Amino acid sequence: MSKAALKAEVGRVHAENDRLRRALTDVCGQIVCGRLMGDLPDNFLEQFSQLPDRPLEQVLRYLPAHQVPQMRFVSRKFNQLIKKCSKTMPKKERNGSVLFKSYDGRKLTVLLFDGRGCKINETTLGGNKVALSELLRFI
Amino acid sequence: MIQLCSNDDPPVSFTVPRKAVELSKTIKTMLEDLEGFDMEQTPIPLPNVDAPTLELIVKWVEQHQDDPPPVEKPRVEDDDSDDSDADDDQEPEVVIPEWDKKFLPTDDEQKNQLFKLLNAANYLEIKPLLDIGCKYVADKISGQTVEWVRDYLNMENDYTPEEEAKLKEEIAWAEGL
Numbered sequence: 001m002s003k004a005a006l007k008a009e010v011g012r013v014h015a016e017n018d019r020l021r022r023a024l025t026d027v028c029g030q031i032v033c034g035r036l037m038g039d040l041p042d043n044f045l046e047q048f049s050q051l052p053d054r055p056l057e058q059v060l061r062y063l064p065a066h067q068v069p070q071m072r073f074v075s076r077k078f079n080q081l082i083k084k085c086s087k088t089m090p091k092k093e094r095n096g097s098v099l100f101k102s103y104d105g106r107k108l109t110v111l112l113f114d115g116r117g118c119k120i121n122e123t124t125l126g127g128n129k130v131a132l133s134e135l136l137r138f139i
Numbered sequence: 140m141i142q143l144c145s146n147d148d149p150p151v152s153f154t155v156p157r158k159a160v161e162l163s164k165t166i167k168t169m170l171e172d173l174e175g176f177d178m179e180q181t182p183i184p185l186p187n188v189d190a191p192t193l194e195l196i197v198k199w200v201e202q203h204q205d206d207p208p209p210v211e212k213p214r215v216e217d218d219d220s221d222d223s224d225a226d227d228d229q230e231p232e233v234v235i236p237e238w239d240k241k242f243l244p245t246d247d248e249q250k251n252q253l254f255k256l257l258n259a260a261n262y263l264e265i266k267p268l269l270d271i272g273c274k275y276v277a278d279k280i281s282g283q284t285v286e287w288v289r290d291y292l293n294m295e296n297d298y299t300p301e302e303e304a305k306l307k308e309e310i311a312w313a314e315g316l
Binding site: 051052054055056058059060061062063064067070071072073074075076077078079 | 272280292
């Protein structure tokens with residue numbers, strides 16, 4: 001690297017340093033008696049009244065399976081979590097279809113068809129004890 | 140004995156037997172890493188936990204310090220980079236013990252306290268407490284309407300009407316289930 005280029009680089013780093021120092025002063029000005037004053041970041045308070053993702057996923061896994069599809073309407077985040085829980089599951093073929101043959105008491109029979117209407121799979125799931133993941137593989 | 144400090148100003152500190160506090164995997168790991176330091180004299184600050192929540196946590200770990208340790212299953216990490224192992228991820232049946240039923244803040248006006256407790260149990264990695272708390276919430280919202288769940292979990296409906304209609308179409312197969 002030439003001397004001039006090196007000089008330019010040093011100048012750039014100095015400027016960056018000054019900028020960061022100014023930014024730090026701005027933040028320090030907001031701290032009064034160890035507390036951050038001024039506008040709190042968005043959703044700062046919400047985080048304490050909402051469950052973080054991991055417990056929410058766990059809640060979802062304990063839900064009765066037949067309630068889960070409805071729960072996708074709760075909010076986008078909820079929907080994403082439900083989808084995330086099923087992320088590793090084999091998905092229904094794009095043009096295939098799923099049929100619930102019967103829902104008898106605690107047993108659910110599911111038929112899976114491919115695009116041409118051929119039956120691929122038939123599975124029986126056990127009522128409320130069905131893990132969410134079991135059901136989600138059909139969504 | 141170990142001292143834990145809440146995030147309040149000034150912090151509120153609780154003195155807890157080491158055995159009880161080690162129910163928190165987060166703190167247990169921390170104490171192991173700091174082996175050799177005199178941790179009896181060093182309060183541990185918990186930046187995510189306020190005093191009422193910490194009080195509940197302390198109560199719970201003291202009550203459960205003599206429980207037999209839960210059977211450790213290798214935990215599948217959340218990032219799910221490996222697609223092969225999630226299929227047999229059947230949730231074990233969770234039963235909330237009588238003492239815990241009385242312990243959990245279950246009145247509707249204490250809802251946010253319950254969520255704070257679960258937040259803290261998550262952060263401190265107290266799995267049995269997290270399990271029963273999540274089970275309680277799941278039982279609570281089980282069988283409820285979408286609106287009810289939204290309200291209970293402090294969530295906003297952030298769908299556009301178009302998105303909502305599209306979703307409805309997507310899950311039409313589940314009708315009558």
